[in-house]
Amino acid sequence: MQIQGSGALVTGGASGLGLATARRLAAAGATVTIIDLPSSKGAEIAEELGGVFAPADVTNPDEVAAAVAAAQAAAPLRIVVNCAGIAPPAKVLDRDGNPADLAGFERIVRINLVGTFNVISQASAVISKNEPLDGGDRGVIVNTASVAAFDGQIGQPAYSASKGGVHAMTLPIARELARYGIRVCTIAPGIMETPMLAGLPQAAQDSLGEQVPYPARLGRPDEYASLVQQIVENGYLNGETIRLDGAIRMAPK
Numbered sequence: 001m002q003i004q005g006s007g008a009l010v011t012g013g014a015s016g017l018g019l020a021t022a023r024r025l026a027a028a029g030a031t032v033t034i035i036d037l038p039s040s041k042g043a044e045i046a047e048e049l050g051g052v053f054a055p056a057d058v059t060n061p062d063e064v065a066a067a068v069a070a071a072q073a074a075a076p077l078r079i080v081v082n083c084a085g086i087a088p089p090a091k092v093l094d095r096d097g098n099p100a101d102l103a104g105f106e107r108i109v110r111i112n113l114v115g116t117f118n119v120i121s122q123a124s125a126v127i128s129k130n131e132p133l134d135g136g137d138r139g140v141i142v143n144t145a146s147v148a149a150f151d152g153q154i155g156q157p158a159y160s161a162s163k164g165g166v167h168a169m170t171l172p173i174a175r176e177l178a179r180y181g182i183r184v185c186t187i188a189p190g191i192m193e194t195p196m197l198a199g200l201p202q203a204a205q206d207s208l209g210e211q212v213p214y215p216a217r218l219g220r221p222d223e224y225a226s227l228v229q230q231i232v233e234n235g236y237l238n239g240e241t242i243r244l245d246g247a248i249r250m251a252p253k
């Protein structure tokens with residue numbers, strides 16, 4: 001699939017991995033629509049990239065439908081990258097050993113998993129009706145899980161469940177959308193150098209980097225974006241979750 005001339009929708013595109021992806025896809029000739037929260041820097045970034053900002057909460061079907069329509073109006077939609085997500089800690093028991101508040105678990109799963117499904121569902125309804133390219137390709141969807149889907153740490157039951165869900169739904173969605181010529185893959189990043197991690201003290205970031213077998217550093221957002229580009233361009237990648245993690249396997253804490 002060629003990026004040049006395609007419409008691309010990037011959720012969470014105002015920051016971190018989504019921002020690096022929006023920049024790379026725009027540089028490769030896509031018309032990029034950024035979905036992010038109204039409070040984000042989405043408008044500024046869309047202007048920089050000559051794209052569109054469609055403020056939306058990924059969990060809201062009406063807002064996402066409007067954002068998908070805006071993307072399709074700008075250029076035929078062929079590329080969707082789901083990067084919107086949150087990663088607050090949420091344990092099973094609170095500090096006093098009492099059951100944790102269920103709302104915390106539900107919020108993380110709702111944004112990371114239900115939000116990803118919502119965007120896939122709304123976007124594929126539009127992509128499946130677009131004219132196929134030569135060879136039958138209509139589009140490609142890239143989701144973002146995490147290594148926490150496989151080796152989640154203490155404090156990550158909700159995050160791990162949400163990302164495990166993103167991994168688990170990749171194959172059935174790829175199978176369903178195959179008849180429309182839409183491929184679906186997921187990237188499971190390790191520890192990436194984004195604002196999500198920037199809140200940690202430098203010493204903590206350095207220590208996390210040293211735990212990576214090779215290269216012993218945090219992953220760079222453009223290394224994620226580069227893998228997105230490869231998934232879009234390599235027409236035989238489908239139904240797969242790819243770890244992007246320098247061989248790290250997370251310890252219990």
Ligand SMILES: NC(=O)c1ccc[n+]([C@@H]2O[C@H](COP(=O)([O-])OP(=O)(O)OC[C@H]3O[C@@H](n4cnc5c(N)ncnc54)[C@H](O)[C@@H]3O)[C@@H](O)[C@H]2O)c1
Nearest residue numbers: 012015016017036037057058084085146189191192194196
């Ligand atoms: N940074 C890492 O180390 C790392 C590792 C593994 C997986 N991930 C995943 O990668 C994705 C991107 O993470 P990042 O590090 O770039 O984070 P980030 O915080 O820099 O960016 C996330 C973006 O998502 C947006 N967002 C949050 N909730 C939203 C909602 N309900 N609707 C629309 N937009 C929303 C935020 O406004 C923000 O712009 C996330 O899904 C995260 O879980 C990150």
